[in-house]
Amino acid sequence: xxxxxxxxxxxxxxxxxxxxxxxxxxxxxxxxxxxxxxxxxxxxxxxxxxxxxxxxxxxxxxxxxxxxxxxxxxxxxxxxxxxxxxxxxxxxxxxxxxxxxxxxxxxxxxxxxxxxxxxxxxxxxxxxxxxxxxxxxxxxxxxxxxxxxxxxxxxxxxxxxxxxxxxxxxxxxxxxxxxxxxxxxxxxxxxxxxxxxxxxxxxxxxxxx
Numbered sequence: 001x002x003x004x005x006x007x008x009x010x011x012x013x014x015x016x017x018x019x020x021x022x023x024x025x026x027x028x029x030x031x032x033x034x035x036x037x038x039x040x041x042x043x044x045x046x047x048x049x050x051x052x053x054x055x056x057x058x059x060x061x062x063x064x065x066x067x068x069x070x071x072x073x074x075x076x077x078x079x080x081x082x083x084x085x086x087x088x089x090x091x092x093x094x095x096x097x098x099x100x101x102x103x104x105x106x107x108x109x110x111x112x113x114x115x116x117x118x119x120x121x122x123x124x125x126x127x128x129x130x131x132x133x134x135x136x137x138x139x140x141x142x143x144x145x146x147x148x149x150x151x152x153x154x155x156x157x158x159x160x161x162x163x164x165x166x167x168x169x170x171x172x173x174x175x176x177x178x179x180x181x182x183x184x185x186x187x188x189x190x191x192x193x194x195x196x197x198x199x200x201x202x203x204x205x206x207x208x209x
Contacts, residue, residue, distance in 0.1 A: 048072060049080050050194055056081060056089045058176065086198040095172055107158045114151050118144060171204050 048070050055061040055069065056077075063081055067074040081089040121144045128137040179197060183190035 047191075049084070050191070052077055052080055053084070053086065053089065057086075057092050058180075060093060084198075085195075085202075087202055092172075092201065104158060107154055111151060111154050111158070114147055114154070118147050118151070121147065172201065175201070 052066050052070060052072075055066045056063060061069075063077045064074050067077045070077075086092060121140055125137055125140045125144070128134075128140060175197065179190060179193065182193070
């Protein structure tokens with residue numbers, strides 16, 4: 001009987017020690033996992049943020065897509081996009097799309113349309129003269145005069161754009177070309193310019209935006 005009791009006590013002791021070992025092992029493993037995660041975050045957090053900026057602002061990806069690609073939460077990407085040192089990423093994305101070349105092309109198209117309208121009015125004026133309709137002729141000449149004034153203003157705007165050709169969109173277009181080329185040439189050197197790029201974009205946004 002005493003032997004059986006000792007045997008049960010010995011088995012219980014072994015089970016207790018095994019349980020303690022398991023708890024200790026799992027606790028250490030968990031601490032190791034947390035430590036590894038913290039270390040990864042410390043080493044790669046900024047690199048992930050820069051990659052997210054590239055995807056969202058330059059390449060136009062959706063924030064949820066970027067979160068999935070980089071294996072981070074959408075909340076993290078949203079925080080970067082709204083509170084990053086560069087400014088709001090969506091605003092920067094829009095600025096990149098609004099380049100001066102698009103503005104000048106649109107103005108030229110508008111001037112062409114207005115020129116066609118001006119020619120049609122001139123034809124209508126001639127017809128009014130042939131018909132002896134002085135009232136219609138006066139009305140058409142007033143319309144032609146207003147259209148000519150608008151065309152003159154458009155031409156002045158176009159000349160200004162062609163001379164300076166320097167908007168926020170143009171500046172960002174040039175920056176993109178330069179720093180993308182730098183990245184292809186030497187990515188480690190490009191990474192050192194990230195803060196500079198952020199600072200100069202903020203400054204130029206205040207000056208030209």
